[in-house]
Amino acid sequence: MTIEIPNSGTLRLAAVDLDETIVRSDHTVSSRTIELFHQWRETRGPVVIATGRPPRWTRRIPDELHAFPWICYNGAVAYEDGREIYRHDIALETVRDLVELFQAEAPGGRLGLEIDDILYINQDLGRPDAEVVDDLLGVADRPAAKILVALEDFQRIRREHTQRFQDVQPLVSEKVSLVQIMAQGASKGMALSTLVARWQLTMQNVVAFGDDVNDVEMVRDSGWGVAMSNAVPEVKAVANCITGSNDEDGVAAVLEELLRSV
Numbered sequence: 001m002t003i004e005i006p007n008s009g010t011l012r013l014a015a016v017d018l019d020e021t022i023v024r025s026d027h028t029v030s031s032r033t034i035e036l037f038h039q040w041r042e043t044r045g046p047v048v049i050a051t052g053r054p055p056r057w058t059r060r061i062p063d064e065l066h067a068f069p070w071i072c073y074n075g076a077v078a079y080e081d082g083r084e085i086y087r088h089d090i091a092l093e094t095v096r097d098l099v100e101l102f103q104a105e106a107p108g109g110r111l112g113l114e115i116d117d118i119l120y121i122n123q124d125l126g127r128p129d130a131e132v133v134d135d136l137l138g139v140a141d142r143p144a145a146k147i148l149v150a151l152e153d154f155q156r157i158r159r160e161h162t163q164r165f166q167d168v169q170p171l172v173s174e175k176v177s178l179v180q181i182m183a184q185g186a187s188k189g190m191a192l193s194t195l196v197a198r199w200q201l202t203m204q205n206v207v208a209f210g211d212d213v214n215d216v217e218m219v220r221d222s223g224w225g226v227a228m229s230n231a232v233p234e235v236k237a238v239a240n241c242i243t244g245s246n247d248e249d250g251v252a253a254v255l256e257e258l259l260r261s262v
Contacts, residue, residue: 011224011258012045012201015071015192015208017215018053018061020175020246021228034064036255041068043259046199050188052171052180052214054145055079055117056129073114073145074171074182074214075191086194088186089143094167098181099136101164102149105157110178111136112148121148147181154179173213174232180214189217207258209243209251210235226254 014037016022022029037047050071051058058070069080078086090098095113102111103122112121112130119130120139133139151172158165171180188210193203208215208222211231219225220238227239228250236242244250 009261010205011207012205013048013196013199013207014040014044014046014255015048015050015188015206015218015222016251017188017210017212017218018049018051020211020230021209021215022246022251023061024247029062029065030249030252032249033252034062036252036259037065037068039259040255045201045205046195048192048195050075050192050208050210050215050218052212054114054119069195071188071191071195074180075186075188076145076182078191078195080195080198085198086191088183088190089145090147090168090181090183092141092143094183095142095144095147096137096140097164098147098168099140101157101161102153103136105160106150106153109153110148110150111153112178113140114145114148115139115142119148145182148178149181151177151179154181171214175212187217188214189221192218193221207254209254211246226251 022033041047048069048071049065052074053072055072071078076088077084110123112119113136120133120136121130122133122136124132167184168181169184171182196203203221204223206222207224208218209226210219211228213232213234216234216238219235225239227236227242228245229242230245243254
């Protein structure tokens with residue numbers, strides 16, 4: 001695959017999605033990719049890992065990636081050197097309103113809350129990292145990073161109660177079985193722009209890689225946006241170029257070319 005590479009030294013920060021971008025089908029991250037992250041940081045600037053996963057899941061990836069800043073929950077929270085430096089949760093009032101609505105309108109539906117790095121769910125889905133709670137209103141006493149709900153329940157209830165969803169935005173992906181409801185304005189792109197400003201850079205200094213709908217803003221708003229060949233059409237539509245798949249080390253291929261280009 002021929003990869004178009006910009007002849008520019010302005011790209012100083014690499015922002016990289018996790019699943020199906022650098023994580024391969026065998027659930028590993030290649031040593032080639034990790035080595036290039038360290039080369040990039042030593043010669044260009046920061047590397048940021050941006051994922052929809054909660055912070056607790058980041059502990060399952062290679063230790064070498066823990067040294068980099070992280071954006072989790074699709075942009076609801078960000079960490080640098082293990083410290084939280086950014087947060088954009090769903091407000092408590094909105095969380096309680098939507099939980100009450102879903103429990104009343106879809107009592108048999110799947111519903112979950114991500115609060116302070118704990119997943120509370122109303123059905124046992126066999127997830128060891130989750131706490132099963134019959135009445136989620138009982139734990140909805142803090143803002144939530146995201147609300148998870150079955151697609152069919154979300155579509156029907158939003159259609160009937162449009163006004164109740166003004167303060168949130170849904171992420172609907174063919175790769176994920178549940179709708180992820182985020183705070184209005186929360187995204188990987190927004191969180192990344194905050195980190196970029198901390199380091200006296202702009203989004204034009206960013207090369208960003210992604211494969212799913214939660215990567216669209218980050219890829220679109222960066223100076224050079226790269227879609228994986230296994231990306232959904234929404235990401236490919238806003239990218240400057242398309243690289244190989246996660247199993248082909250597509251991220252590493254682009255970083256190698258960029259590091260050689262200056």
